[in-house]
Amino acid sequence: MRILMVAARCYPFMGGIETHIQEVGTRLAARGHAVDVLTTDPTGELPVEEEVSGMRVQRVPAWPRKLDLYVAPGIYSAIRRGAWDLIHFQGYSTFVVPIGLLAAVRENLPFILTFHSGGHSSRLRNAVRGTQHALLRPLVARAARLVGVSEFEANFFSARMRVPRERFVVIPNGAAMPAASPSVKVDPHLIVSGGRLERYKGHHRAIAALPELIRRVPDARLHVVGTGPYEGELRRLVATLGLERRVTIASIPGSERQNMADLLASAALFVLFSDYEAHPVAVMEALSLCRPVLVSDTSGLRELAAKGLCRAVPPNAGPKELAAAMAEELGAPREVPDLALPDWDACAQALSDLYCEVLNSRSMVRLPPGGLMSWPPATEA
Numbered sequence: 443m444r445i446l447m448v449a450a451r452c453y454p455f456m457g458g459i460e461t462h463i464q465e466v467g468t469r470l471a472a473r474g475h476a477v478d479v480l481t482t483d484p485t486g487e488l489p490v491e492e493e494v495s496g497m498r499v500q501r502v503p504a505w506p507r508k509l510d511l512y513v514a515p516g517i518y519s520a521i522r523r524g525a526w527d528l529i530h531f532q533g534y535s536t537f538v539v540p541i542g543l544l545a546a547v548r549e550n551l552p553f554i555l556t557f558h559s560g561g562h563s564s565r566l567r568n569a570v571r572g573t574q575h576a577l578l579r580p581l582v583a584r585a586a587r588l589v590g591v592s593e594f595e596a597n598f599f600s601a602r603m604r605v606p607r608e609r610f611v612v613i614p615n616g617a618a619m620p621a622a623s624p625s626v627k628v629d630p631h632l633i634v635s636g637g638r639l640e641r642y643k644g645h646h647r648a649i650a651a652l653p654e655l656i657r658r659v660p661d662a663r664l665h666v667v668g669t670g671p672y673e674g675e676l677r678r679l680v681a682t683l684g685l686e687r688r689v690t691i692a693s694i695p696g697s698e699r700q701n702m703a704d705l706l707a708s709a710a711l712f713v714l715f716s717d718y719e720a721h722p723v724a725v726m727e728a729l730s731l732c733r734p735v736l737v738s739d740t741s742g743l744r745e746l747a748a749k750g751l752c753r754a755v756p757p758n759a760g761p762k763e764l765a766a767a768m769a770e771e772l773g774a775p776r777e778v779p780d781l782a783l784p785d786w787d788a789c790a791q792a793l794s795d796l797y798c799e800v801l802n803s804r805s806m807v808r809l810p811p812g813g814l815m816s817w818p819p820a821t822e823a
Contacts, residue, residue: 443797444476446524448542449532450512452481452499454488456669456696457638458615458723459533459558462789464495464696465616469790471496478526482514482538504538512536521545528586528797529553534578543581552804554796555582556589556613557599559720579603586800589613589793591721592742611796616786617726620700622707631661633768634709634733636724637716639670639691644715644738646672647764649679649689654765656688659772667705669693707731711771715764717757719743725752730783734776736767 452463463479471477477497482504483490491500502516518541521529529546531539534557546553582588582603588610590596596610637643645666655662666676666689673691680689694702706712712728713736719725720742728735729751737743739754747754753776755767 443528443794443801444478444526445470445797446478446480446521446526446529447532448480448517448521448529448538450482450504450510450514450536450538452479453494453696456693460696461723462556462558462615463532465618465786466790466793467497468495469786470794473790473794475794478524480517480520480524480542482512482517484508484512510536512538514538514541517541518545521551522549526551527801530793530797531555533558534582535559540578540581543578543584547581547584552586552800553584554587554589554800555585556591557595557720558591559595559599559718575599575602579605585609586804587611587796589796591615592745594742594745595720611792613789613792613796614784615721615723615726616789617730617783618786619706619727619730620703622731623700623704626704626707628710629663629708630710630772631659632663632665632709633711633713633772634665634667634706634728635713635715636667636706636728637714637722639666639668639672639676641672641675642717643668643670643672644717645676646679647715647759647761648713648768649676649683649685651761651764651768652685652688653683654762655768658765658769662688662768662772664689665705665709666691667694667702702727703731706733709733710775711736711768713737713768714743715755715759716740716743721745726783734771736771 447463447467449459449463452460467477467479479497479499481501483501484504484507488501500520502514502520504512504514517538521542522545529551531542531553534555583605590610590612591614593612596612600607600610635645635648639645648664652664676691680686706728712733714722714725715738718741725735735752737747737752737754738757739747740757744754746752755764
């Protein structure tokens with residue numbers, strides 16, 4: 443099977459979608475599928491084409507360099523001149539998607555879209571989400587199937603885009619991490635807040651709660667791991683609160699999985715006080731290493747808490763309430779339930795099965811004489 447994955451970013455950039463493509467794409471390639479990745483390079487510094495873990499990665503220019511809009515006309519022409527059995531769009535929130543969807547429709551190529559939705563720090567971007575969804579709907583509705591990484595995400599976009607829920611399938615992200623190094627021990631005072639450094643991710647809330655937490659747990663420390671545009675604001679907050687010796691802000695390259703596993707395994711608590719998450723890879727990775735997790739009671743995080751995988755606090759909780767919850771978790775470590783977490787092998791198998799289902803269904807649809815076939819048929823939209 444010839445598969446094209448289209449995304450605004452992939453490795454060496456860090457993030458949930460980037461991790462998803464790397465983990466799933468390599469497994470599909472190992473199963474004998476031809477996997478290409480079409481993505482962008484706003485920096486102009488990465489190879490235009492290279493092979494990564496059995497996948498052929500092609501990059502086209504994108505603008506502007508310092509905003510996450512990813513206007514990339516080259517996506518359109520690259521899709522139109524390629525030859526694939528199926529296209530899988532990973533993510534929906536940038537200009538890469540409508541450009542790519544138009545090309546797929548024009549070429550009459552079957553496509554799948556996984557939303558991989560997340561929050562955003564821009565009030566303007568959040569305010570126009572409804573308009574964005576309405577504009578995308580005519581293209582999204584033509585997908586062979588739509589994928590949510592959680593029940594929350596599938597239900598949300600089914601309602602928001604007015605697409606029947608039965609057109610969606612739920613395929614969660616995996617949770618695989620290397621085992622911690624033998625020398626790694628749990629630090630009873632270390633808290634890790636992980637994820638891209640954006641305001642909506644809530645790292646600043648963990649930092650703001652630290653002074654109160656220190657009054658309750660004098661040796662408490664916080665490690666914020668990630669990269670992103672909000673780093674400067676976070677460092678200024680740390681300096682304002684005089685927490686330079688208590689807070690570390692540092693990233694770990696995506697290729698250094700062992701170092702990330704060791705950091706997570708050493709944490710007494712992992713926190714993510716995000717405004718919105720569909721099915722956060724960072725939380726799943728912490729859970730895979732049996733770390734207690736504290737999250738905001740919102741979006742897909744609420745779904746994880748309802749399953750007993752983590753504890754949730756109100757999304758509007760202030761510093762004192764967050765500090766109290768973190769202190770409780772540190773003082774009486776909670777056993778992580780021994781539940782079977784989704785893994786990347788299962789994710790890759792589910793996608794492979796879905797691809798086969800789409801192509802088999804398509805082969806059964808006959809092209810009217812002299813006419814163009816659209817997928818899916820209009821009666822299913």
